[in-house]
Amino acid sequence: MKENKIPAATILRLSIYYRFLQELLQDNIGVVSSAQLAKHTNVNPAQLRKDLSYFGRFGVRGVGYDVAGLAEQISMILGLEKTWKIALIGVGNIGTALLKHKRFNEHGYNIVAAFDANPDLAGTKTSTDITIQPISELADTIKAQDIDIAIIAVPPESAQQVADEVVKAGIKGILNFAPVRLKVPSDVSIQHVDFTILLDTLSYSLAQNVNTREKHVQKDKPFKNVQGWSRAHSWPVANANFVVSASQ
Amino acid sequence: MKENKIPAATILRLSIYYRFLQELLQDNIGVVSSAQLAKHTNVNPAQLRKDLSYFGRFGVRGVGYDVAGLAEQISMILGLEKTWKIALIGVGNIGTALLKHKRFNEHGYNIVAAFDANPDLAGTKTSTDITIQPISELADTIKAQDIDIAIIAVPPESAQQVADEVVKAGIKGILNFAPVRLKVPSDVSIQHVDFTILLDTLSYSLAQNVNTREKHVQKDKPFKNVQGWSRAHSWPVANANFVVSASQ
DNA sequence: AAGTGTGAAGTCTTTCACAGCT
């Protein structure tokens, strides 16, 4: 194990590899090569091996990787064996969808508390049987329940304030759905989910298109095409990383 | 204007700059320097100037940038003056939240059609007065209504199939919420929103933490810390870019 | 024969630092 700096992109990819390994496990496939794994996750095989090499040597030369073993290793690296407790702040459209989102529980992410500024909501129960609390109880609940992660799904005006509060309460991981670049101390990890920015990148691509589609009559092509987003979570801009998804 | 390749990260940042410029406009601020703009968007001032320089020279030396003018320029670069038509496929938890999401319309992204595989949903109206159609009508509707972008919010099992269909129907931009790495032709732009991957990166950071919080007794620290996600949308892995967010 | 692990090369992105306008 070389003690090098690990690219943020590597962590994202680890999560992707892990997901595919789970599929292989279900299909009772015992061994997989970097070439196979890489093909299914859209990366270069050397990239995959390099990613793993940051953490150790998990393969067998001439053979490949033990599926169960590698999954276990990645799980340990990412800290997935632990169940993380999450506080949801903002029970609006998106907050509600996240509450109902089954995948979270399946992956060890449990929303154990929900908060909303709307006094009509406070005191009511969610469909998942969580009592919505007023924002004023945020800090106390986070500490009392030992909550690890905050999901911020409040309107942009109040997002920074909520972030400040959860940070003060000791939270070290934030998943932010508010369309604002939140400022947090460097020991706090934050990931942004900003639909509008993503749509803007699609808009850019569509606007650039040497249109194959007749309808958009493109006068000229003033700007050059963008470098492939193909590297994934390349995480440019402040904290804009990759992107992943959750559905249903 | 140098005719160079444009980093994907640059496009993400452009969207972020644009958002802040709108705020300045509302506050009736007429001129802004790269230093100010950069500070509020968490980037290096040189980075911001370089980003803009890919597209032209929009500032005045010794002065700064005209807020309205720069906003207008970025709007043109990103293609934001156009109203894009969107088809939503999958009216589950997330799909429903997206339908209700007001920000989309405000930014020129209109969901004009919705589809779901559930026969009980087909024919019913959404709260936004869109009639949900069966998936079988996907291709025809996309063509008939000249739809530009598809938002995929179906379960992972059917996501690739849906992607194939919309691509065949001529769609060139996809926002994918299914936790699957979709394969699409290179002339189709895709952005992924994968909550689980993002949470996994938070999990990694939390698990690494030289815990300031007493409770997690950390035996040792086997892995090195990750390179700052601070560059934002650094977009590592295939298509995992950054991340932005939408709230409420 | 096959496939991993990895130094070194290559490529891409960011940051520096300063010339050049206003």
Next chain:
DNA sequence: AGCTGTGAAAGACTTCACACTT
């Protein structure tokens, strides 16, 4: 005097290519 625009340097990430192991 101030701030942009940008080549050049620095830094980060990816890919190559091959030694090494089974």
